[in-house]
Structure formats: structure tokens, C-alpha cells
Amino acid sequence: MNSRLEISDTLGRLHQVLRRAAARRNGAGLLPDAQIAVLRLVEGRPGIRVRDVAEALRAAPNTVSTLVGDLANAGLLARERAPENRRQVRLTLTGQARDRIDAYHAQRREVVADALDRLGPEARDRITAALPDLHRLAELIDAGPERETPAGPERETPAGPERETPAGPERETPAGPERETPAGPERETSAGREEGETPAGPEHGTPRPPRETGNGS
Incomplete structure (x- = not known):
């Protein structure tokens, strides 16, 4: 048998037999579990509101109102208006309820x-x-x-193979033909000739003798 299930069943059975045995010794009839839960809550928190009882027991407010009404009619609960808000009802145990609870605890x-x-x-x-x-x-x-929500195991995104961008052929800007500045004809200045050389002009033949000025003779 599952150990957790066995623990749950054993605790539940222990609670039931204990209640029945205590009631037999006390000689009083058993109250429903829901009513006992309300009485024990009010015992620990005197002056509790009906709405707070419902929240503590995790029960519907209308269900708790019915339980409170039945216990009040049985003389086990007292309902009083809250002085700060007359629309709210505060709950306390009656003397009869205290006597019955004390006797129940003693018998148990x-x-x-x-x-x-x-x-x-x-x-x-x-x-x-x-x-x-x-x-x-x-x-x-x-x-x-x-x-x-229970935290599950960390999920890591599997790392795929590294994807490299394929390197294409290197694209070089084609070098065009070298453009050389055309060299024009060499222009030599007269200074470019051999130093001391008189530039040769056109040949004028034999120089003519100077002209004599006539003196009228």
C-alpha cells in the first residue's frame, strides 16, 4: 500500500474514532464536523465576523451563515452587532458551548x-x-x-553548428593601364647648351665692311 495513502487513511480514521469515543463518554450527541470547526474557530478568535469565518474555513459565505444560524438556534453561539458598524455581526461562544467543548476535550x-x-x-x-x-x-x-508553479529544469537552446558566412573571392578593383603624362619634345633653353657656346644662328656669309660716310671730296 502506498505510504502516503496509508498515512492519510490512518489519520482520518483516528479522528473519527476519537470523536465517537469522546461523544460516547460525554453522553452528548455528535455535532457535525462543520459545526465543530466553526465553534473551535470562534473559541480561538472571540468576536470574529461571519465573513472572516468563511475566509478562514475556505467556505462559501452563505454556507457559513447557515451553520452560524443553526448553532445560534442551538444556544451555542451568540451574535452581537459590532459597535463600530451595526451591519456587521460578531460571534462569541455561549456558556453552554464552553461547557460542552470543555467536556468534549476532557473526554477525548x-x-x-x-x-x-x-x-x-x-x-x-x-x-x-x-x-x-x-x-x-x-x-x-x-x-x-x-x-x-514548480520551476522545471532549465532549458538551454541547443547550440547548432557555427554558421560562417562563406567568404567570396576577394574582389580587387582592376588596375587600369598606367597613365603616363606624355613627354613632349625636350625644350632646351639656350642655357641648356654648352656653357660659353654662342648660339649658332643662320650663316650670314662674310660680313660686309662698314660703310664710309662721304665727306664731299
Whole structure:
């Protein structure tokens, strides 16, 4: 059998048999579990509002209103208007409810003590050692399930093969033919000739003698 299921069934059965045995000893009729839950809540929080009872028990407000009405009619709950807001109703236990709850607790303790005595010392020690875990279990059950979404394993995007952009052929700007400035005819200045050389002009033949000026003779 599944251990978790077995724990749940055992705790549920223990609760039922304990209530029945305590009621038999007390001689009073059993109250429904829902009514007992309301009474125990009001016992711990005197003056609680009906709306707060519904929130604490996680029940519909109209359902809680019906339970409160039945307990009030049975003389177990007192309803009083809140002085700060007359529309709100505060709940407290009546004397009859307190007597009945006290008697129920006393009878339940007697039932458990009698069973533990018959169980044996070693078993009592094991149960006592488990009490801290049972208290913690009760707190977790009362708190309700966590609403957080469990974090799953981290999902990593698989790295694919590196994609390299293929390098195309290198594109070089074609070099055109070298453009040389055409060299014109060499222009030599007279200074470019051999130094001291008189430039040769056109030949004029033999120079004519100077002209004599006539003196009239």
C-alpha cells in the first residue's frame, strides 16, 4: 500500500474514532464536523465576523451563515452587532458551548490516555517522537497547497553548428593601364647648351665692311 495513502487513511480514521469515543463518554450527541470547526474557530478568535469565518474555513459565505444560524438556534453561539458598524455581526461562544467543548476535550483526553496505556511504552515513545512532524503536517494541511508553479529544469537552446558566412573571392578593383603624362619634345633653353657656346644662328656669309660716310671730296 502506498505510504502516503496509508498515512492519510490512518489519520482520518483516528479522528473519527476519537470523536465517537469522546461523544460516547460525554453522553452528548455528535455535532457535525462543520459545526465543530466553526465553534473551535470562534473559541480561538472571540468576536470574529461571519465573513472572516468563511475566509478562514475556505467556505462559501452563505454556507457559513447557515451553520452560524443553526448553532445560534442551538444556544451555542451568540451574535452581537459590532459597535463600530451595526451591519456587521460578531460571534462569541455561549456558556453552554464552553461547557460542552470543555467536556468534549476532557473526554477525548481520557480516551487517548486509556489507549496509550494499553499500547506499551515503546510505542508511546515512537508516537511522542513523531509529534513535531505531525504538528508540522497539520500546519501544512491547514495552509493549503502552494500556488507557485514548480520551476522545471532549465532549458538551454541547443547550440547548432557555427554558421560562417562563406567568404567570396576577394574582389580587387582592376588596375587600369598606367597613365603616363606624355613627354613632349625636350625644350632646351639656350642655357641648356654648352656653357660659353654662342648660339649658332643662320650663316650670314662674310660680313660686309662698314660703310664710309662721304665727306664731299
